[in-house]
Amino acid sequence: MGTVVRHLLVVEDSERLALVLEEVLGPHAERVTRVTTLAAARQVLREQPPDAVLLDVSLPDGTSDTLLEDLQAVEPLPHVIAISGNATAEQAFRLASGGVRAFVPKPLDLARLEAVWRETLARPPDLIHTLRASAGQVPLHEIEGTVRETLVDEALAKSGGSVRGAAKLLRISRQLLQHILNARK
Numbered sequence: 315m316g317t318v319v320r321h322l323l324v325v326e327d328s329e330r331l332a333l334v335l336e337e338v339l340g341p342h343a344e345r346v347t348r349v350t351t352l353a354a355a356r357q358v359l360r361e362q363p364p365d366a367v368l369l370d371v372s373l374p375d376g377t378s379d380t381l382l383e384d385l386q387a388v389e390p391l392p393h394v395i396a397i398s399g400n401a402t403a404e405q406a407f408r409l410a411s412g413g414v415r416a417f418v419p420k421p422l423d424l425a426r427l428e429a430v431w432r433e434t435l436a437r438p439p440d441l442i443h444t445l446r447a448s449a450g451q452v453p454l455h456e457i458e459g460t461v462r463e464t465l466v467d468e469a470l471a472k473s474g475g476s477v478r479g480a481a482k483l484l485r486i487s488r489q490l491l492q493h494i495l496n497a498r499k
Contacts, residue, residue, distance in 0.1 A: 317342050317432050319365035319393070324348045325355045325378065326370045326397070331422075335368055338424050342431060351375045356384050363388045366435065369414070371398035371405060379405055382412030390468055393434050397422060466494060 322343035326332040327350045336346045347362065349355050352375045358364065359381075367385065369378045378396065385394060396409050399420030406417055415434045418427050441461075448457055465484060473479025481491040 317435050318344070319435070320344045321362060321364040321366075322346045323355065323358050323364035323367045323392075325352075325367065325373065325381075326350065327373050328370075334424075335427075338427060339368065339431060352378065352381055355381055359384050359388055364392050365390075366393040367395070369394055369396045371396055371401040371409070377405060379408040379412065382409070382414075386413055389464075390471075395427075395430060395434055397427075462494065463498075466491070 319342065322339060322345070324332050324335050324339075324346060326335060326348070329350065332348045332350070336348060340346050343366070347358055347364065349358060350373070352373050355367075355369075369381070371378050385392065391413065394414045395416045395418060396406075396414045397418045397420060398405075401409075401417070409417065415437070416430045418430050445457065466480065469480035469483040470477075472483060477491055477495070478488050481488040484491065
């Protein structure tokens with residue numbers, strides 16, 4: 315994924331700061347949705363799943379670590395960057411363990427935010443916490459199958475349905491990908 319996403323969700327209770335964030339990151343998103351509460355964020359996650367989320371830690375209806383399970387359910391997994399002026403070390407740890415890819419302290423340095431945005435979107439998501447949580451809960455062959463299916467589906471989506479393009483993204487031969495697709499039938 316480049317530094318431009320289709321849909322960015324900004325979850326920030328300060329309307330003024332949300333507007334600044336939209337102005338700074340808007341050029342990196344085809345569409346930006348701003349919300350001020352966890353409840354509104356959950357609704358957006360269900361109805362219009364974002365590719366990236368800029369997430370304030372403290373919101374009027376709670377802390378954003380309670381949103382982590384909802385974020386994990388979004389497919390494909392969005393890139394999540396948390397921002398806060400007063401997050402505790404425990405909250406920051408829970409956020410990182412729950413899939414938040416970067417943390418930017420307030421007051422925000424907008425140049426730093428843009429750099430973190432580029433760095434975050436350039437890296438694939440860290441699946442380690444999800445895999446660790448699955449240990450003992452899901453048989454290994456199911457996890458392997460889910461990972462394979464998800465990677466194939468994502469590569470096909472990113473390549474516009476092109477098997478050749480998807481194979482290139484996955485760094486496998488077109489023949490192997492075709493074999494995987496045929497086995498689904």
